[in-house]
Amino acid sequence: MPAGTRSILPGQRVDPAFEQRWTVWRARGARDEAQFRRTVRTVAAARLAIVALAVLGIRLFGGAL
Structure with missing residues (x-):
């Protein structure tokens, strides 16, 4: 089966409109x-x-925020 096609049974293709919507x-x-x-x-x-x-601020200001 070619790439990008869907089939119900071998040799039976799905509706082309469905293929496009899919x-x-x-x-x-x-x-x-x-x-x-x-x-x-x-x-x-x-x-x-x-x-x-936040971590940088706590380290620089020693938790005095």
């Missing part, structure tokens, strides 16, 4: 997943920066 749906899912991963990385970096600044 491809669009998969592309949207991949896009959404990539956006989610970028968001998670951004939030993790922001949290790391906040914790690093």
Whole structure:
């Protein structure tokens, strides 16, 4: 079976409109997943920066904050 095709039984192809909707749906899912991963990385970096600044502040000011 060629890559990217779906079939119910060997030799029986699925409706081409379904194929197109399936491809669009998969592309949207991949896009959404990539956006989610970028968001998670951004939030993790922001949290790391906040914790690093807090630790640096505590060390510099001896806990007098």
